[in-house]
Amino acid sequence: MKPELSLQLLDTHAGGDVSRIVTGGIDPLPGRTVREQMAYLRDDADGVRRLLLAEPYGIPEMSVDLLVPATDPRAAAGYIIMEVMGYPIYSGSNTICTATAVLDAGWVPKREGRQRFMLESPAGLVQIEAVVRDGVVEAVTCGGLPSYIHTHRAHIEVPDLGRVTYSVAYSGGFYALVDAAELGFDLTLDEERALARTAHAIVEAIQAEQGFSHYTLGDVGPLPFLHFMGPEERVAEGYVRSRSATYVHPGVICRSTTGTGTSARLALMNHEGRIRPGDRLETVSLRNTGFIGQFSSETRAGGYRVVNNTITGRAYVLARSEIVVNCDDPLVECDGLHHILSSRNST
Structure with a gap:
């Protein structure tokens, strides 16, 4: 059996802009900082961005945020922003969505009321303040560049x-x-x-x-x-x-x-x-x-x-899903992609 390639996703939106958060399925990326890891994706593994922003998986109006371990010990997580025009080093809506996702996925435990933590973007550390009521993230304030x-x-x-x-x-x-x-x-x-x-x-x-x-x-x-x-x-x-x-x-x-x-x-x-x-x-x-x-x-x-x-702003969780990446599909381009996809044998 061929190994099954898949990505774990959490879809969100802030103000109507959909940010697809990749929570699993990508191997660790080389790079001493999140900025260097972004450059690696851009130069050597752009297939992730193209896959998730094009048919049959996505549309150009969406954004993709890949969660990665932070390289700065002060940050709870790192994230790399991917959009149809490339790899912006920062985005407010993507940051609001990513902060909501790390809370929803448990990377940062939710606490009622106001809580603060840091994320590491390609632009550097970002201070986050989230408001949680009844277990729901109702607002996120992030530092703008x-x-x-x-x-x-x-x-x-x-x-x-x-x-x-x-x-x-x-x-x-x-x-x-x-x-x-x-x-x-x-x-x-x-x-x-x-x-x-x-x-x-x-x-x-x-x-x-x-x-x-x-x-x-x-x-x-x-x-x-x-x-x-x-x-x-x-x-x-x-x-x-x-x-x-x-x-x-x-x-x-x-x-x-x-x-x-x-x-x-x-x-x-x-x-x-x-x-x-x-x-x-x-x-x-x-x-x-x-x-x-x-x-x-x-x-x-x-x-x-x-x-x-x-x-x-506020982000809303739309879906939690796993997509199967089928490189035999004529609509799927796996160039610049499969060398960083984690694989597991089909059962």
Whole structure:
């Protein structure tokens, strides 16, 4: 009998964005840090990402998070983020989902009330605060990456759109930030396809014109993301709400507003002097889900005003499952995959 290859999964979503957490079935990866293990997956074992984000197992709108043992003793677990565009070093929605998964799967024992622990992402350690009531994870707050504005209110000519005003933030990836109303959008669900087409055109124009470099990370690739900003509504003192939509890949508008998109907005508000430490921004998606970003403090680095922040959201467990990886299936590509899959003999 051929050995049966399988993966153990826990499917979750935060704000509508599905994160498929791989809890078992992958052999230990080489690398002294989670960042090095991510690089190994990217360069030598990309088949895991391709398998779980393509037919017949998944769709490009999903994300995949591989749980790995932490290499830093202060962290309870490590995780590697995989998306259709590649391997982001950080993601707020994926972190919220992963934190919920490690609690649900018992990697971190649940305790009623508030509990804190750390996860190790490819970007480094992430502080997690979870709220558990009656055994259910009702909220997760995670540290957002230090975020800053690289470019403020630049202009670019975009085919079929004309002159577009945009800013560029770094918040775990480079984001173009644009005013939705200036482009004729109300940020309603029926605009989703048009938003994706518009964002793709703007991102392509920006990529063709220039690249962006992080002050410590250097070249992190071409600008991949765009965040549409709706009008800001003052809900209470120090609390603002805004409809939002985040583009991440041709044809793909995230179901949620994304944690990194929310961090990028906080950086812009700080750059423009419209927010103070302790203030919060709630971003609301096309599907009326939301994340809350809180501006913690500002530091100076690389000549930029860098915003330290947190993101709060909730993840829901959708399914616990085991999938069988059948390399004889013509729809399944096992290249770059089977050398890291744990195997067990069929019975």
